[in-house]
Amino acid sequence: MQRLALLLLCAAAPVWATLPERLSQTGLGEAQVRAFEPRFALWSDGATKRRWIALPPGAQVDASQPDAWRFPVGTRLWKEFSVDGQPVETRHFVLVADGRWEFASYVWNGADAVKAPARGQVLTLPGGRRYDVPSVGDCMACHAGARSPVLGFAALQLGPAVPALLRDGLLKNAPGAWATQAPDFIAAGAPEQAARGYLHANCGHCHFQGGVPVPLRLALDVGQPPAAVDAAAVLRRAGTRNPYQQMPPLGTREVDATGLALLAHHFNKPENRP
């Protein structure tokens, strides 16, 4: 009797799709997989990255909220990290049938990559350098609470690539103007564009209206100028890796000297100080 109850329970339970053990089983080689590149990258301690998306056949991304695209069930995304030309890990997430996103990272070992433990993993690279594979909790800290869990395949990050996505039928309910004019935010010139784009990519997934409970808003919105920020605080927190102070709080051990210079170049001008 007890066994029967258990069987019935199992049959009624939702299907918990669990990501496969090996990267080669995730479908990265399939025909509908499409490469993309955000305009502004997340600093990952100097690693180089490649990214891909696959939508289920015929499915479209709903762009009716320009800053929070909604993705069809079955959407898969990948991001490969390489150090010194060698792939180290490939991160992967999928929107499964019950509306949850599942996250995993795959660590390269020869010709394939194997799923890392959910608690994350510290690797030692050739030459002795330490490399952190994030935990699933870390993936969620950046992705799950954001306006859309997909951070780089988004209107402002794809910018000039958006009209082509529309032509190829990947988007629905997008503002009509995007067919000819790429979505963008308002910036006064190239230095502001670069500095604000950097903050959007590296900080905006936590620092948005309704995100972390501090007033600092670093996420950009389509068609809008950036919010005023406390530039001294931004430069101080982005320029340290003291674990109690550093920003972002996770995912990096080294200061991004180039990124910091870009921020300083823009914000240290007297006219840009709030």
Ligand code: HEC
């Ligand atoms: C520190 C914050 C942070 C952490 C931690 C993090 N990501 Fe991301 N991830 C980002 C940002 C920001 C982007 C978009 C910018 C870029 O790709 O450079 C991104 C992009 C991606 C992409 C490409 C699709 C997209 O959203 O544009 C995948 C796939 C991905 N991450 C998977 C993961 C997985 C899996 C984990 C955990 C093992 C993880 N990420 C941990 C911030 C993070």
Ligand code: HEC
């Ligand atoms: C994973 C989420 C996350 C990311 C990404 C992130 N922050 Fe934060 N930030 C927080 C949290 C949580 C706090 C509040 C706790 C604290 O002050 O440490 C905070 C606080 C701050 C503060 C202090 C604000 C105040 O009013 O006290 C500054 C400045 C800041 N962040 C700047 C940045 C910058 C610049 C970046 C990108 C380079 C960034 N943050 C990226 C989560 C994040």
